[in-house]
Amino acid sequence: MAGHSEAAGFPPPRNITLFLPATEARIPNTHLPTAPPPQKSGLSPAQQGLAWGLLAAAIWASYTVLARLGVKAGLSAGDLTLLRFAPGALLMAPLLWRWGLRDLAGLGWGRGLVLTLLAGPGFSLLFMTGFTLAPLAHGAVIAPACQMLAGLGLSAWLAHQPLTRASVTGAACVVLGLGFMGSDSLVHHDGGLTWVGDLLFAAAGASWGLFGALSRRWQVDPFRLTGVVVVLSFVLFAPVFLAGADLSRLQNVGVGMVVLQVLAQGVGAGLVAVLAYSRAAALLGSGRAAFFGALVPGAASMLAIPVLGEVPTVLQVLGIVAVVVGLLLAFGAARLLVARVSTN
Numbered sequence: 001m002a003g004h005s006e007a008a009g010f011p012p013p014r015n016i017t018l019f020l021p022a023t024e025a026r027i028p029n030t031h032l033p034t035a036p037p038p039q040k041s042g043l044s045p046a047q048q049g050l051a052w053g054l055l056a057a058a059i060w061a062s063y064t065v066l067a068r069l070g071v072k073a074g075l076s077a078g079d080l081t082l083l084r085f086a087p088g089a090l091l092m093a094p095l096l097w098r099w100g101l102r103d104l105a106g107l108g109w110g111r112g113l114v115l116t117l118l119a120g121p122g123f124s125l126l127f128m129t130g131f132t133l134a135p136l137a138h139g140a141v142i143a144p145a146c147q148m149l150a151g152l153g154l155s156a157w158l159a160h161q162p163l164t165r166a167s168v169t170g171a172a173c174v175v176l177g178l179g180f181m182g183s184d185s186l187v188h189h190d191g192g193l194t195w196v197g198d199l200l201f202a203a204a205g206a207s208w209g210l211f212g213a214l215s216r217r218w219q220v221d222p223f224r225l226t227g228v229v230v231v232l233s234f235v236l237f238a239p240v241f242l243a244g245a246d247l248s249r250l251q252n253v254g255v256g257m258v259v260l261q262v263l264a265q266g267v268g269a270g271l272v273a274v275l276a277y278s279r280a281a282a283l284l285g286s287g288r289a290a291f292f293g294a295l296v297p298g299a300a301s302m303l304a305i306p307v308l309g310e311v312p313t314v315l316q317v318l319g320i321v322a323v324v325v326g327l328l329l330a331f332g333a334a335r336l337l338v339a340r341v342s343t344n
Contacts, residue, residue, distance in 0.1 A: 049283030053292035056277035061140075061299035063269040065307050067128060068136045070261050072308065073253045077128035078241050080265060083258070084124055085237065087266030088230035096227045105224040112228045115220075118211035120233030126204035134197025136308055137316040138181055140300035142201035143208075144293060145174045145323045148330055150209025170330025177322030178202075184315035226274060294327035 043051065070080055099105035104112040130139050152167055185194040215225060250258055280292060297320050304310045312320065 045283045049280045052276045052283065053280035056273045056280060057292040057295040057299060059268045059273040059276070060293070060296045061303055063264045063273070064140050064296070064300045065136060065303045066260060066264040068131045068139070068304070068308055068310075070253075070257065071128065071131045073257050074249055075253055075257070075261065076249060077125050077132065078245060079249055080128045080261060081121055081124040082238060082241055083261045084265035084270055085120065085230050085233040087262055088226075088270040089234035091271070092227035093231050096231050099224060099227070105221075105228055107218075107220050107224065107228055111214075111218055111220070112232060115211055115215060115225065116229050116232040116236070118207045118214070119229050121237040123204050123207045123211070124233075126200045126207065130197040130200035130204065132197070133193045134185070134201065135194075135316075136304040136310050137297075137301045137312045137320065138185070138194070138198055139201045140304075141177060141181055141297045141316075141319050141323045142198055143205040144296060144327065145178055146202040146205030147209045147212075148174060148205075148327055150206040151212055152330065154210060154213035167330045170326040170328070173322050173326030173329060175326075177319040177326060180315045180319035180322060184313055184319065187315065222278065230270060294324050297323055 067080060071077075096105055103109075107115075127139065127143060130143075149171055152163065152171060181198065182195070185192075185198055215222075277292065301312050301316070301320055304312075
C-alpha cells in the first residue's frame with residue numbers, strides 16, 4: 001500500500017561498484033582526425049528514478065487489487081498476512097542472524113517489537129480485514145490518506161517539523177476525499193458494515209504513519225529494519241495463526257491463487273516495491289518520490305475495473321481525485337517535479 005513511502009523506513013539498496021578494466025595508453029596520431037569523446041549511454045539519474053518509482057507504484061496498485069481478489073476468492077485476512085511475511089522472512093532470516101539477535105540487529109528489542117507490531121501483522125490484519133467489508137476503492141484511498149495525515153501530525157509533534165501552507169492545503173483536500181468516501185458508504189451501501197471496513201483502513205494507514213514517524217525519530221537503519229520487521233512478523237504471527245487456522249481455505253482457492261498472492265504480497269509488496277521505492281527516493285529525493293505514492297489510489301481503482309469488476313461510483317471518483325491532489329500538494333511532489341524539469 002499499501003499501503004507504501006520513505007516515511008515508512010524503506011531500505012535503500014546497497015551501492016554496487018563496477019570494476020572496469022583500465023584502458024591502455026595510446027600514442028596520439030597527428031595524421032588522423034581526433035576521435036570524438038565517447039558519449040555516455042544509458043538512462044540519466046532522473047530517468048532511472050522515474051523508472052524505479054513507477055515500478056513501485058505499479059506493484060503497490062497491483063498488490064492492493066490482488067489482496068481484494070484473494071478475499072473475494074475465499075482467503076482470510078490471516079491467510080494473506082501469512083503469505084505476506086513468509087517469503088521475506090525466509091530470505092531475511094540469515095541476514096538477521098548475521099547482524100545479531102542480542103540487540104536485534106542494533107535496533108533493540110523494545111523498538112524492534114513496537115515497529116514490527118505497527119508495520120507487520122497489525123497493519124496487515126487491519127488492511128486485509130477491511131477488504132472483507134468495503135470495496136477496493138475505499139481501501140486504495142483511505143489507507144494512504146490516513147497515512148499521510150498521521151505522518152504530518154506525528155512529524156509536527158515528534159520531530160517538531162512545522163506545517164507548511166502546502167501541507168495544510170493538501171491535508172484539507174485529503175479530508176475532503178475521505179468525506180466523499182464516507183458519503184459513498186452511506187449512500188450506496190445502506191450503511192451496513194462498509195463503514196467498519198473504512199475505519200479499519202483508516203487505522204491501518206495511521207499505524208503505518210506512526211511506524212514511519214518512529215523509524216525516523218529513532219534513526220534506525222532502513223535495510224536492517226526491513227529484515228527485523230518481516231522476520232519478527234512471521235515468528236510472532238505464524239505459530240499463533242497456524243495453531244487454530246483452517247488451512248482448507250488455501251487448498252480450496254487452488255495453487256495458482258496461493259502462488260499469485262505469495263508473489264504479490266510477499267515478494268512484490270514486501271521486498272521488490274521496498275527496494276524500488278528506496279532507489280527512486282535516492283535518485284529523485286523523498287519529496288519527488290512521494291509523487292509515486294499518490295499514483296496508487298487512481299491506478300488501483302482503474303485496475304479494479306477489469307480484474308474485480310468493481311467500477312468506482314461518482315462519489316468514489318471524487319474521493320480519489322481529492323486524495324490524489326491532496327497527496328501531491330502535501331508532499332510538494334508536483335512543485336518539485338516541475339522544478340526538476342525546469343532545471344534539466
